[in-house]
Amino acid sequence: MAEIKVPELAETITEGTVAQWLKKPGDFVQKGEYVVELETDKVNVEIISEQEGVLSELKAQEGDTxxxxxxxxxxxxxxxxxENGRELESVDEPPASGNQEQAGAVSGEQRELPGRDATGLQEPEADASKGKDSDWIIASPAARKLAREKGIDLNSVPAADPLGRIRRQDVSAYEVTGGQPQASASAAAPSPKSPASAAEQSDKRVERIRMSRRRQTIANRLVEVQQTAAMLTTFNEVDMSAVMQLRKKWKDKFYEDNEVRLGFMSFFAKAVVAALKKTPLLNAEIQGDEILLKKYYDIGVAVAADEGLVVPVIRDADRKNFAEIERDIMELAEKARTNKLSLKDLQGGTFTITNGGVxxxxxxxxxxxxPQVGILGMHSIQLRPVAIDKDRMENRPMMYIALSYDHRIVDGKEAVTFLKRIKELIEDPESLLLQG
Structure with missing residues (x-):
């Protein structure tokens, strides 16, 4: 007999929620095969089995912490x-337990063949009805999770994938385009801790949705920051004319040389690094009664994902050129969109940039x-009249920028100096080439 335990996930993660069992009791499990998907504060993680054997008992159900x-x-x-029960299907068909994609750290798909169990053995006649159950549908864990939350029967969801795999976007499309999902038991039955009123239960215009672990974590941390930090925000505006002209002039050559597009974010990332070097307290954190000054520059870039806001980190941004930064941003954003970010991608940032302008x-x-003490907010670029001198006005592409900071260790002087430096560098982008 062997036990499957929740492994060490990360230093700051001590628990998770069972999102989906990828194997069922009675299934044969090979060593190294994915067994269960856990939803943690930051990413979804699939747990592998360190032994082989038959899954005889589940000690935690989906939704349990x-x-x-x-x-x-x-x-x-x-x-x-x-022995033949442990063999994979023939080369003409994919393995029954092949997880082909990863989401978050290692979240992927489970592929099972109708009429067979995970070992490849023929199912008994009495179990033939299982083929109609949604557990036998080829679907990604993210799709199954969304279907459970929305009360959608996966058997009714058409797959865009030519192989018939149902993905999260298929479930979302089904919901938007007129699918009539049945309310799930968890949505219909109010939690004992937060009972719904009789009026709410009878009103079909109200939908009760359980918050995901990640959304709960985001909510708790945002409230914690506002309660513990002396947060203040200061503003400035930037004339984007020079950056836009430079980008227009070099974007084709830049793409030809680097196979990545030149965006605005790399300019701001380089400007942030230069400004942090001038105001180092914004690249620090508070630990008890001490200030921890960081001499490295790992810049977080906030990305809006389906499961909530995530902040993947560009490592050593001070040592990277524009192309390397743009490539990192592109790869991290794609990981966020496809739910493939790992814990390593999200840890250790020293300062954050967020772009609400998109x-x-x-x-x-x-x-x-x-525990960062500074975050830069970018916003929409809009044409606004700007005074050139006493007699002339011009319409210029202008962007408001905002710096929120922890006033416990950062004073207004440092905050204003930081934003002023950002403004100078963006309005004279060629000077960024001189920054180390």
Whole structure:
């Protein structure tokens, strides 16, 4: 007999929620095969089995919270399983347990063949009805999770994938285009801790949705930052004319040489590094009664993902050129969109940049990404009349920028100096080439 335990995930992660069992009781599990998907504060992680055997018992159900080191399943000796029961399907068909994609740290798809169990053995006649159950649909864990939350039967969801795999976007499209999902049991039945009123239960215009672990974590941390930090925001505006002209002049050659597009974010990332070197307290954090000054520059870039805001980190941004920064941003954004970010991608940032302008925001006060003490907010570029001198006005592409900072260690002088330096560098982008 062998036990499957929740492994060490990361220094700051001590528990997770069982999002989906990828194996069912009675299935044969090979060593190194994915067994369960856990939803943690930051990413979804698939747990592998360190032993082989038959999954005989689940000690945690989907939706349960489990802690690191906790036993969540039991494997029994597989000596009575025929050797051919451990063989994979023939080369003409993909393996029954092949997880082809990763989401978050290692979240992927489980592929099972109708009429067969995970060992490749023919299912008994009495179990033939299982082929109609959504557990036998070829779908990604993210798709299954969304379907559970929305009460959608996966059997009714058409797949865009030519191989018939249902993905998260297929479930979303089904919901938007007129699917009539049945309310899930968890949505219909109010939690004992937060009972719904009789009026709410009878009103079909109200939908009760359980917050994901990641959304709960985001909510708790934002409230914690506002309660513990002396947060203040200061503003400035930047004339984007020079950057836009430089980008227009070199974007084709830049793409030809580097196979990545030249965006605005790399200019701001380089400007942030230069400004942090001039105001080092904004690249620090508070630990008890001490200030930890960081002499490295790992810049977080906030990305809006389906599961909530995530902040992947560009490592050693001070040592990278424009192309390397743009490539990192592109790769991290793609990982966020496809739910493939790992814990390593999200840890250790020293300062954060967030761009609400991509959604049309004109002005905002960004909230600190603790334990960092500074965050820069970019906004929409808009044509506004600007005084050139006493007699002339011109319409210029202008952007408001905002710096939120922890006033416990950063004074207004440092904050204003930081934003002023950003403004100078963006309005004279060629000077960024001189910054180390």
């Amino acid at each position: 489990v802690k690191v080191g906790e036993v969540i399943a039991v494997l029994t000796n597989a000596d009575n399983v025929p 959604f049309g925001s004109l002005l905002s006060t960004p909230i600190l990404n603790g």
